[in-house]
Amino acid sequence: MILNIIWFILVAVLLTGYAVTDGYDLGVGIASLFLNKSEDKRLLMNAIGPHWDGNVVWLLTGGGALFAAFPQVYASVFSGLYLALMLVLLMIIIRGVSLEFRSKVESTNWSKTWEILFGISSLVLALLLGVALGNVAQGLPVDANREIYINLFQLLTPYPLLVGLLTVLLFTIHGTLFALNKTSNDLNLSLKQFFNKVYWIFFILYLLVTVATFLINKSMLNNINAFPIWYLVPIITILLIVFLPMQMKKSHFKMAFTFTFAITVLLMLMFAIGLFPNLVPSNINPAYSLDIYNASSSQTTLTVMLIIAIIGMPFVIGYTIWAHKVFKGKVKLDETSY
Amino acid sequence: MDVLLLSRIQFALTAGFHFIFPPLSIGLGIFLIILEYKYIKTKEKMWENLVKFWIKIFALTFAVGVATGVVLEFEFGTNWERYSRFVGDVFGSPLAAEGVFAFFLESTFLGILVFGWNKVSSRTHFISTIMVAFGAHLSGLWILVANSWQQTPAGFHLVGQGLSMRAEIVDFWAMVFNPSTIQRFTHTIFASWTAAAFLFVSVNAYYLLKNRHKVMATKSIKIGAIVILITSLLMLMTGHFSSIEVAKYQPAKLAAFEGHWKTGPAGMYLLGWVNDSTEQTYGIAIPGMLSYLVDFDPSTPVKGLKDFAPADRPPVNATFQTYHIMIALGMFFILYGIYAVWISYTKKDYNIPKWFLIISLWAFILPHIAIQLGWISAEVGRQPWIVYGLLRTKDAYSMVLTSGEIWASLFMFTSIYIILFILYIYILLKKIKQGPEEVILIEGESK
Numbered sequence: 095m096i097l098n099i100i101w102f103i104l105v106a107v108l109l110t111g112y113a114v115t116d117g118y119d120l121g122v123g124i125a126s127l128f129l130n131k132s133e134d135k136r137l138l139m140n141a142i143g144p145h146w147d148g149n150v151v152w153l154l155t156g157g158g159a160l161f162a163a164f165p166q167v168y169a170s171v172f173s174g175l176y177l178a179l180m181l182v183l184l185m186i187i188i189r190g191v192s193l194e195f196r197s198k199v200e201s202t203n204w205s206k207t208w209e210i211l212f213g214i215s216s217l218v219l220a221l222l223l224g225v226a227l228g229n230v231a232q233g234l235p236v237d238a239n240r241e242i243y244i245n246l247f248q249l250l251t252p253y254p255l256l257v258g259l260l261t262v263l264l265f266t267i268h269g270t271l272f273a274l275n276k277t278s279n280d281l282n283l284s285l286k287q288f289f290n291k292v293y294w295i296f297f298i299l300y301l302l303v304t305v306a307t308f309l310i311n312k313s314m315l316n317n318i319n320a321f322p323i324w325y326l327v328p329i330i331t332i333l334l335i336v337f338l339p340m341q342m343k344k345s346h347f348k349m350a351f352t353f354t355f356a357i358t359v360l361l362m363l364m365f366a367i368g369l370f371p372n373l374v375p376s377n378i379n380p381a382y383s384l385d386i387y388n389a390s391s392s393q394t395t396l397t398v399m400l401i402i403a404i405i406g407m408p409f410v411i412g413y414t415i416w417a418h419k420v421f422k423g424k425v426k427l428d429e430t431s432y
Numbered sequence: 433m434d435v436l437l438l439s440r441i442q443f444a445l446t447a448g449f450h451f452i453f454p455p456l457s458i459g460l461g462i463f464l465i466i467l468e469y470k471y472i473k474t475k476e477k478m479w480e481n482l483v484k485f486w487i488k489i490f491a492l493t494f495a496v497g498v499a500t501g502v503v504l505e506f507e508f509g510t511n512w513e514r515y516s517r518f519v520g521d522v523f524g525s526p527l528a529a530e531g532v533f534a535f536f537l538e539s540t541f542l543g544i545l546v547f548g549w550n551k552v553s554s555r556t557h558f559i560s561t562i563m564v565a566f567g568a569h570l571s572g573l574w575i576l577v578a579n580s581w582q583q584t585p586a587g588f589h590l591v592g593q594g595l596s597m598r599a600e601i602v603d604f605w606a607m608v609f610n611p612s613t614i615q616r617f618t619h620t621i622f623a624s625w626t627a628a629a630f631l632f633v634s635v636n637a638y639y640l641l642k643n644r645h646k647v648m649a650t651k652s653i654k655i656g657a658i659v660i661l662i663t664s665l666l667m668l669m670t671g672h673f674s675s676i677e678v679a680k681y682q683p684a685k686l687a688a689f690e691g692h693w694k695t696g697p698a699g700m701y702l703l704g705w706v707n708d709s710t711e712q713t714y715g716i717a718i719p720g721m722l723s724y725l726v727d728f729d730p731s732t733p734v735k736g737l738k739d740f741a742p743a744d745r746p747p748v749n750a751t752f753q754t755y756h757i758m759i760a761l762g763m764f765f766i767l768y769g770i771y772a773v774w775i776s777y778t779k780k781d782y783n784i785p786k787w788f789l790i791i792s793l794w795a796f797i798l799p800h801i802a803i804q805l806g807w808i809s810a811e812v813g814r815q816p817w818i819v820y821g822l823l824r825t826k827d828a829y830s831m832v833l834t835s836g837e838i839w840a841s842l843f844m845f846t847s848i849y850i851i852l853f854i855l856y857i858y859i860l861l862k863k864i865k866q867g868p869e870e871v872i873l874i875e876g877e878s879k
Contacts, residue, residue: 140547143543144543144544144546144547145543147495147539147540147543148536148540150502150539151535154531155531155535155536157505157509158524158527158528158529158531159524160524161509161516161520161523161527162524162528163524163528165517165519165520165521165524166517166520168509168516168524169514169516169517169520171509172506173509173510173511173830173832173833176510176830176832176837176841177837177841179510180841180844183502184844186502187499187502187848187852190495190498190502191495191496191499191852194491194492195859198492198859198862199862241831241832243832391520391521392521394601394602394604395522395524395525395601398525399524399525402525402529402532403532406536407532409536409537410536413537417540417541417544420552421547421548428550430546430547430549
């Protein structure tokens with residue numbers, strides 16, 4: 095049964111890997127919506143050029159791992175949240191091709207179209223993923239047959255929407271910091287001003303989600319109340335958020351990026367702690383909840399998968415870090431650029 | 433239309449459209465290795481320009497492949513919920529392994545390939561090219577492991593009853609190397625190389641027809657011709673091994689391939705038509721040929737479709753036609769390969785005849801048709817089962833869905849895929865017309 099816990103952690107690690115990596119490139123996309131010059135947008139797209147493809151694989155692998163380790167969750171949630179998931183897929187398709195297509199035809203209208211589609215798909219994707227997390231935290235109508243009957247609009251209740259907006263803003267500041275490390279001069283200045291504005295919206299949303307969790311979503315606090323040592327997680331989070339502007343004042347963009355990286359990890363950790371050992375709490379009857387025991391694969395599969403992860407993931411983390419090192423420093427446009 | 437039919441249409445559409453791109457990226461990966469190796473060996477500008485040009489084509493193809501592939505990673509859960517619950521324990525691990533071992537490798541090193549020319553040494557760049565190609569093949573391996581398990585399930589046992597029955601893994605390696613994995617993987621990989629080789633030759637035939645890049649194009653056609661000849665022969669071989677496997681493990685599919693109704697010695701049709709309702713097959717057949725191919729004896733009886741309950745038979749004519757057109761195309765590839773090698777190695781001074789260049793220009797479509805038809809005959813021939821002999825397609829879909837929801841997603845995928853396809857072709861043609869950078873020869877200077 096320890097394997098079930100390990101796989102809960104590993105799926106959380108994969109989704110956190112997605113949040114910290116694709117999080118910054120979704121954020122870069124959102125930030126690009128607020129820039130005026132096409133040249134600047136192009137620079138931002140190229141800043142994530144070598145990385146976004148690898149980043150999105152965290153989500154794919156997370157999906158595959160969910161299928162393998164917790165097939166009941168994969169089946170119930172993906173069929174239950176059908177149209178929302180179809181929108182997610184649509185956004186991933188549009189986003190991927192807009193990066194690849196943007197510079198393939200020399201025409202202002204052509205590149206503008208893809209720049210806008212890139213920005214909007216980034217924004218909507220971040221929002222949808224956040225709303226999905228919010229819905230899971232709040233609980234879904236999982237019935238006795240493990241089916242989820244809910245339509246698209248029933249997913250858009252206040253708490254998930256708040257979590258969705260928080261996700262958008264978190265990724266936006268995370269991505270803006272990534273872009274600040276990759277750019278210079280005027281663009282750097284306008285990104286800095288942009289950061290100062292959105293930081294406060296992020297700050298307010300963070301407080302709202304925290305308060306809302308305490309008021310209307312108390313079940314997420316059961317574990318943390320049972321083991322108060324976990325209160326360290328939100329405390330460190332809030333400290334990082336509060337001290338983030340100081341790093342910005344000193345223009346320590348690398349350190350600031352590390353801060354938002356850590357904030358993202360801690361928020362995901364908070365989410366995982368709140369959920370454990372459930373994967374999808376049922377709001378019809380707690381007994382119907384899908385948890386790490388009743389929704390999992392056999393111990394054999396969990397063992398095989400663990401071996402796969404132990405062999406594969408160190409390589410993945412290794413060459414991902416290496417690739418980021420290869421492309422460190424300011425991004426410059428050349429004949430290979432998007 | 434009902435939810436089941438709509439889900440089947442959507443899966444066929446999304447998988448079929450996706451399947452245009454991975455064969456090209458798998459095959460082009462091999463060409464990138466060849467071209468970059470030539471560049472590193474000779475340091476000639478020509479090879480550098482060529483490899484840079486084909487990396488652009490590769491990246492474009494790869495991007496559309498990834499975008500359309502993401503859909504499939506999630507579509508089992510969205511539209512085939514019962515299937516996912518039934519097979520999750522077995523089927524999920526190859527999909528996850530594909531992510532861990534292949535997707536990360538491909539996409540991370542592709543970043544180096546496309547953007548890293550001035551950032552890493554040429555040796556590191558070459559290794560990255562190998563990694564991308566290796567990743568593409570590995571990804572093909574895991575997805576074919578999963579798909580082959582649907583055809584010839586192995587290494588599992590069944591637990592639970594009725595709707596909660598599911599397959600649980602007992603032997604991982606027996607699942608991975610189930611009876612059809614190797615045959616189907618090699619067959620698909622060689623098909624991918626063929627598809628890329630035809631595209632490679634087509635592009636260069638275009639340059640020769642336009643009197644451009646003559647040296648480059650002629651050398652490229654030589655490489656492409658050899659690859660086509662070798663892979664088309666290998667496809668014949670792996671296709672044959674595949675049929676032997678089908679004869680042993682999926683007899684209803686084999687009988688449908690040849691429209692073979694009555695148990696007894698079976699022929700092989702060159703051309704024909706099956707009437708599913710009257711249970712008749714018309715056409716020209718070589719008597720005893722199927723029996724001979726399966727068992728080296730033309731009188732060996734092959735189990736006929738009439739010995740299967742009607743509910744256990746696949747749609748016969750669809751399986752028959754797709755299978756036979758695929759084989760006819762495969763035979764054409766061999767003839768094409770023989771002629772292409774002969775003509776490109778014996779004719780001097782770019783004298784490849786114009787009619788052959790025109791055929792080559794358009795022939796790149798044929799392997800794609802063969803790939804799609806081969807895949808359809810494999811999957812339609814598997815019906816009515818989604819997992820052969822274990823779970824029926826009609827019991828595998830998501831019952832929570834309404835047909836309205838699937839109409840909406842079907843409309844979405846159809847429209848976005850039409851747009852994507854048009855844009856992909858448009859950009860591809862634009863890139864090809866632009867061509868690789870021309871090598872400018874200055875008089876007196878060797879290239």
